[in-house]
Amino acid sequence: MPQVSLTVNGKQHTVEVEGRTLLVELLREKLGLTGTHVGCDTSQCGACVVHVDGLAVKSCTMLALQADGMAVTTIEGIAAADGTLHPMQEMFREHHALQCGFCTPGMVMTAIDLVNAHPDGLTDKEIREGLEGNLCRCTGYHNIVKAIAAAHPLMHGQAPKAAE
Amino acid sequence: MYDFAYQKPASVADAVKLLGDDPDAKALAGGQTFIPVLKQRLAKPSTIVDLGKLDLRGITVGADTVTIGAMTTHAAVASSEELKAKIPGLQELASWIGDEAVRHRGTMGGSLANNDPAACYPSAALAMDATIKTDRREIKADDFFQGMFTTALEPNEIITSITFKVPQKSAYEKFRNPASRYAIVGVFVAQHANGVRLAITGAGQGGVFRHTAFEQALSSNFSPDAIAGIATPPDDLNGDIHASAEYRAHLINVVARRAVAKAR
Numbered sequence A: 001m002p003q004v005s006l007t008v009n010g011k012q013h014t015v016e017v018e019g020r021t022l023l024v025e026l027l028r029e030k031l032g033l034t035g036t037h038v039g040c041d042t043s044q045c046g047a048c049v050v051h052v053d054g055l056a057v058k059s060c061t062m063l064a065l066q067a068d069g070m071a072v073t074t075i076e077g078i079a080a081a082d083g084t085l086h087p088m089q090e091m092f093r094e095h096h097a098l099q100c101g102f103c104t105p106g107m108v109m110t111a112i113d114l115v116n117a118h119p120d121g122l123t124d125k126e127i128r129e130g131l132e133g134n135l136c137r138c139t140g141y142h143n144i145v146k147a148i149a150a151a152h153p154l155m156h157g158q159a160p161k162a163a164e
Numbered sequence B: 001m002y003d004f005a006y007q008k009p010a011s012v013a014d015a016v017k018l019l020g021d022d023p024d025a026k027a028l029a030g031g032q033t034f035i036p037v038l039k040q041r042l043a044k045p046s047t048i049v050d051l052g053k054l055d056l057r058g059i060t061v062g063a064d065t066v067t068i069g070a071m072t073t074h075a076a077v078a079s080s081e082e083l084k085a086k087i088p089g090l091q092e093l094a095s096w097i098g099d100e101a102v103r104h105r106g107t108m109g110g111s112l113a114n115n116d117p118a119a120c121y122p123s124a125a126l127a128m129d130a131t132i133k134t135d136r137r138e139i140k141a142d143d144f145f146q147g148m149f150t151t152a153l154e155p156n157e158i159i160t161s162i163t164f165k166v167p168q169k170s171a172y173e174k175f176r177n178p179a180s181r182y183a184i185v186g187v188f189v190a191q192h193a194n195g196v197r198l199a200i201t202g203a204g205q206g207g208v209f210r211h212t213a214f215e216q217a218l219s220s221n222f223s224p225d226a227i228a229g230i231a232t233p234p235d236d237l238n239g240d241i242h243a244s245a246e247y248r249a250h251l252i253n254v255v256a257r258r259a260v261a262k263a264r
């Protein structure tokens, strides 16, 4: 069987896979990282979004072998080593941006990419357009948009608007 | 998904050889079309030849032409400031394909080779008189698209780059399917020194096509009013659960006028 060598959340792995093994299958079934979800398996819902070399991609629409030599970050890899949540996770919690939580890992990974790509600021319209490829069946999106807007200044090293 | 062997050649020549040696081998670029096809078992390749290692990325902006490598992602096209200044319509088109995650993987070469009747790039290639360069020859866009999911490419032929003629003004406008984000009707209009070229995607039964009646009218008067009275016969248009042929015929005029109005 072919082998794939890649870094996942900073750890190097070499794993035997089939040609047809999807990146999401490698993550969930071979590495036990079940935080990344499969919602649709048809490239539509974004529940499976992870970062590959820093960019958001749908891990159900990438072969594991295509990720050879690349660095993958999943929802398990974004909190600090001591367990402190990533600012995006913290803002999702604070703004009640999840209900059942199924879409949340993909939402958070997409949101982090979106904020990274817009260092100078993000309008609500840009946030909504940026979530084009992520479906949520519970929240109605408003609180997700609020959480992302609140995480933006935190991620770019500014104090939150209401601080002190 | 059926299983397959996997190869990731380091040169175009090796990729062409792998594809040529085995008639059931297939190329894989961004996989944003092909992996869903494999999942549905609509294709059963023996070997996947991943083009991911080939040096076919990049955007070269010249005085009269822009050349884009086949493996350049939609996200790279959408975020190029240099391209935005030169051909705003092409940058805008790329920024509207699917969603950000799709744009991070999907490529221009894959979109053109696939020639989905609802894909966006084929309309830009036709409207900007593009030349599609492959491992063995150059093909004019007018000869490249040969009906739904059909192109002039030979089975083992690989697109290496696409060269667009820079128009004076351009725009892409699409009326999209809200679920899939593909075009129900998409219009690319390009005003060149020697006349206007306007291509329609999403609507034709035979895939992308040039709208010659619109082109003639716009070549003498580049304004939305010039085409307001020109009806498109629904006979050769697509009708499906998303839109009837008659509705698409109506949309073609509306979307084309919007494109002309915003061209810059």
Ligand SMILES: Cc1cc2nc3c(=O)[nH]c(=O)nc-3n(C[C@H](O)[C@H](O)[C@H](O)COP(=O)(O)OP(=O)(O)OC[C@H]3O[C@@H](n4cnc5c(N)ncnc54)[C@H](O)[C@@H]3O)c2cc1C
Pocket: A043, A044, B026, B027, B028, B029, B030, B031, B032, B033, B034, B035, B051, B070, B071, B096, B097, B098, B099, B102, B105, B106, B107, B108, B109, B110, B111, B113, B114, B116, B118, B119, B120, B121, B153, B157, B158, B159, B160, B180, B181, B182, B183
């Ligand atoms: C949710 C979603 C929404 C989308 N929305 C849109 C949209 O709004 N508009 C739009 O235009 N597209 C849309 N797409 C399709 C997307 O643009 C694809 O990226 C594109 O159509 C195919 O490019 P790819 O690089 O992914 O090719 P692949 O899927 O890897 O390949 C497609 C086909 O092209 C062949 N091929 C690939 N590269 C080459 C090459 N260099 N030479 C020869 N043959 C080659 C392959 O063998 C295969 O048959 C969407 C896709 C998804 C999943």
Ligand code: FES
Pocket: A037, A038, A039, A040, A041, A042, A043, A044, A045, A046, A047, A048, A049, A058, A059, A060, A061
């Ligand atoms: S599971 Fe990948 S997009 Fe839905």
Ligand code: FES
Pocket: A097, A098, A099, A100, A101, A102, A103, A104, A135, A136, A137, A138, A139
């Ligand atoms: S919180 Fe349930 S799908 Fe989004």
